[in-house]
Amino acid sequence: MSISREEIVKGLVNILGEEQVITDEEVLKESSNDRYRKYEQCYNVYTQPIPAAVVYVKSTEQVASVLEFADKEHINVVPRTGHSAIEGGLETALENSIVLDGSQMNKVIDVNKTNMQVTCQCGVPLQDLEDSLREQGLTTGHSPQSKPLAQMGGLVATRSIGQFSTLYGGIEDMIVGMEAVFPGGKVCRIKNVPRRSVGPDIRHIIMGNEGALCFITEVTVKMFKYQPENNIFLGYKIKDMDKGFEALREVMIEGYKPSVARLYDLQDAAMNFDWADDQNVLLFMAEGAAAITKATADAIDEIVKKVEGVTPVDPKLIEKWFDHLNWGPEQIAQEKEEILATDNIGITTEISGCWDCIGKIYASTVERIKNEVPDLTMIGGHSSHSYINGTNMYFVYYYNVVDCRPEDEMNKYHNLINRIICEEAIKYGGSIAHHHGLGKARAHYVFEEYGSSFYMLETLKKAFDPNGIMNMGTLIPINYNKENPWNF
Amino acid sequence: MIKVLNSFKSVPDLDKMPAADWAAGAESGQIDTSYLKSIINCYDESALELTLRFNDKAVSEGLDCFLGAVTAGDRIAEKTLKTLAALGFAGTDRIVSGEELTFRPELTASSLLTYARKKGPWDMIVMGVQSADGCNKKIPFLVAEGLGMTCISQVVNFVPEGDKACRVTYMRDGARCEEVVELPLLLAVGDVPSTYLRVPTLKQRLATKMQVIGQYDAAAGPAEFNESTLQKVELIDQTRAGALIDGMDAAEKAEKLYRDYLKGVMN
Numbered sequence: 001m002s003i004s005r006e007e008i009v010k011g012l013v014n015i016l017g018e019e020q021v022i023t024d025e026e027v028l029k030e031s032s033n034d035r036y037r038k039y040e041q042c043y044n045v046y047t048q049p050i051p052a053a054v055v056y057v058k059s060t061e062q063v064a065s066v067l068e069f070a071d072k073e074h075i076n077v078v079p080r081t082g083h084s085a086i087e088g089g090l091e092t093a094l095e096n097s098i099v100l101d102g103s104q105m106n107k108v109i110d111v112n113k114t115n116m117q118v119t120c121q122c123g124v125p126l127q128d129l130e131d132s133l134r135e136q137g138l139t140t141g142h143s144p145q146s147k148p149l150a151q152m153g154g155l156v157a158t159r160s161i162g163q164f165s166t167l168y169g170g171i172e173d174m175i176v177g178m179e180a181v182f183p184g185g186k187v188c189r190i191k192n193v194p195r196r197s198v199g200p201d202i203r204h205i206i207m208g209n210e211g212a213l214c215f216i217t218e219v220t221v222k223m224f225k226y227q228p229e230n231n232i233f234l235g236y237k238i239k240d241m242d243k244g245f246e247a248l249r250e251v252m253i254e255g256y257k258p259s260v261a262r263l264y265d266l267q268d269a270a271m272n273f274d275w276a277d278d279q280n281v282l283l284f285m286a287e288g289a290a291a292i293t294k295a296t297a298d299a300i301d302e303i304v305k306k307v308e309g310v311t312p313v314d315p316k317l318i319e320k321w322f323d324h325l326n327w328g329p330e331q332i333a334q335e336k337e338e339i340l341a342t343d344n345i346g347i348t349t350e351i352s353g354c355w356d357c358i359g360k361i362y363a364s365t366v367e368r369i370k371n372e373v374p375d376l377t378m379i380g381g382h383s384s385h386s387y388i389n390g391t392n393m394y395f396v397y398y399y400n401v402v403d404c405r406p407e408d409e410m411n412k413y414h415n416l417i418n419r420i421i422c423e424e425a426i427k428y429g430g431s432i433a434h435h436h437g438l439g440k441a442r443a444h445y446v447f448e449e450y451g452s453s454f455y456m457l458e459t460l461k462k463a464f465d466p467n468g469i470m471n472m473g474t475l476i477p478i479n480y481n482k483e484n485p486w487n488f
Numbered sequence: 489m490i491k492v493l494n495s496f497k498s499v500p501d502l503d504k505m506p507a508a509d510w511a512a513g514a515e516s517g518q519i520d521t522s523y524l525k526s527i528i529n530c531y532d533e534s535a536l537e538l539t540l541r542f543n544d545k546a547v548s549e550g551l552d553c554f555l556g557a558v559t560a561g562d563r564i565a566e567k568t569l570k571t572l573a574a575l576g577f578a579g580t581d582r583i584v585s586g587e588e589l590t591f592r593p594e595l596t597a598s599s600l601l602t603y604a605r606k607k608g609p610w611d612m613i614v615m616g617v618q619s620a621d622g623c624n625k626k627i628p629f630l631v632a633e634g635l636g637m638t639c640i641s642q643v644v645n646f647v648p649e650g651d652k653a654c655r656v657t658y659m660r661d662g663a664r665c666e667e668v669v670e671l672p673l674l675l676a677v678g679d680v681p682s683t684y685l686r687v688p689t690l691k692q693r694l695a696t697k698m699q700v701i702g703q704y705d706a707a708a709g710p711a712e713f714n715e716s717t718l719q720k721v722e723l724i725d726q727t728r729a730g731a732l733i734d735g736m737d738a739a740e741k742a743e744k745l746y747r748d749y750l751k752g753v754m755n
Contacts (some may be wrong), residue, residue: 021645085614258704270567272525273525274525274526274564314523316523317523319511320504320506320523320524321523321525323504323506324504338684339684340682341682341683342684342685342686342687344686344687370690375689376689376691377688377689378689378690379690398687399689400686400687400689
């Protein structure tokens, strides 16, 4: 039995002092969810248990003290940094949770230009870090759409990926070492080396843990030379979506590494590009050293032009479009205004699959959503991260919320669409989440996703969090309704 | 039946224009907007949504409406016409012109006027008070003059008052005014914050998939108004002089500021 709400706050104040322990009602409400429930957020409706406190930590020692206290008293802790999560990972699913916020741990500790790696505290905003590095002719190569909001700890915790991933990789390819605090207050550091062969790569226990195993306090990521003057953009209209997948695959298996390789279906293309003319759109960006960039762009152009039904477009259209891809506070405010005015809401869900199934996942998912979801105004998607063996699919969907209270929107629409997407991904052998994380929303499908390897995830959870205090409900659902898993 | 015609324009989304491109445009004298995505002119978008609300109200009161939509833009505007068809606009036409219409309000108004006469008569014509790129504010007045219609500008709402009149709310000198006006009427919709065009469902789109987007040749009508001709372009001199005031301390500097710069211009 956990202690009372008042005792939790008192205990936290004893550790951190009053200034770092926030109990303001509005802050607590806003901290009870994330953008998975953006429709509820628009209407200031809060359906999740309101946390006991939001605490702003300033050092690893403070994180350790809070986790020691929480573990001893069996209090649920929800770690966060930039508050940009979109899969319910930041929902406080249990009564009297503590939201452990690392956004004030925002120092860049070391920019090591010899070893080309930068070490930061968890609360360093990626946008600030990237802007500062670019001024020095460097880049992390990490540029997710959430860059204006996301911070380094959260980016590692969710196994994030950026728009230039085809060249630089996901965060798992960038991370060098890190520091994390486990329940009970145990601090673990993984040193910075180029590679190691010393048993399992334990960085992968921390990466993607989504706050369900530990709190990430410090990360070291690689740096690269920033040479935007060499960037080359390519764009094409393509009549057939399957041929688009084929073009992406050809580029990948021929060994070329554009930083961006995207394929938009015609619905998503129509929303993004006036010039799409009811066709799908393929676009690429090559970057890096001048000679490599030119060779990459020339080869991609040659490969793509051989694919049936392709028409090249002015590269400037692609270059200019890229300038406005990221989402910051302004876009979120604008989106809220539009949702309130129209009750039309847009959401994305991403999955991945190998080349032999991604087309099937895409086609069957779109068909099912069209047939099964009411009040749909758009369903489409794009592939934005490709690999030698497959690619992702980023489903984009909009619907009108009709005859429905804000608190009922989730089960009437959003969870229904998510379920279809996950079922089709599983059915054809793909993964239900490519880079947003499982959060609490897709945790309900974790058993089907992991299959027999769920044993390993469950064992990790039991070993590192035996008292069940770390972000309960994330990765592994708390109350799993086998008959009706998507009503929660 | 109340016949309502909406005129709208697709404009480049200037919010998406990088600062560097504005600066380059200022130097060259040519702002390139060709690569920007088009959106519905914000005043026209408000006008369209207010028209749909007018229609909702009319239907709820047992009145029949016919909604028509017309644009004098390029082919990209047909996307919006298809959306409007799905939302209940039974007439969807595009005026095709070989001429560049931006910054030529008289020519645009002539085209609209001829179209309105051909497809009319209309009980109401509704449009935005101005476009985001042309900004001339002349078109609604020219069309109303040509058709001999009462014109009200800076409209923020309108609802049916039976099938012969309309209750119009509009802004005048910062005040909100409301009056019942007999039809026919041209309404120029002004700034109506947070008014976004509703979004049709895929089923609504499918149901109107076969609706034809009509094309109307602008050259078919006569020029109704003489175009203004640009006589001269002159840069406005906005340079200002600056001076540093020396002094031992703040009091001495303030004294000099008063004596040398302010005294002569203060009452």
